[in-house]
Amino acid sequence: MRELAETDAALCWIKSKSLSETRAVPFDSAAKAIREIGRSCVNMKWCIDLYHQSRYAVPDKNGYVILDCYIPLD
Template structure:
């Protein structure tokens, strides 16, 4: 997950898991509450993982705008490595990356 709202001009990259509200966090671990919001999910397919990852954000953002939504108040975005469609290539060799971007209320 990428956090765009640290206030220092940089973003942070957080590796983690999505959990239900109220789950306890073990000592020494960090957590980030994600406020309830609508999200767009892009399914980015390809054989080259570098290409899939580098194109995920712009392709998902473009699809959001083409469908009449906005994502100009985005505070985070997230890659989700959904197994097995990410970890095990399809018959044609493609993998699928799920890419989440919060969208504005219209």
């Protein structure tokens, strides 16, 4: 177990039809979405990827897989 500093964090998800795409660009896409709501994650020192079996490993009815992640906000 590790302690994380108290901070606000954004719950983001990357949705794609390709597992490799969910790993290739998630943080750029998430950072863009975070900026669009007027927040920043420039000083990000950690991130937590959540590999939820039913979202990441099993495509939904439209063929998409989803990678969830928590990103700390400045």
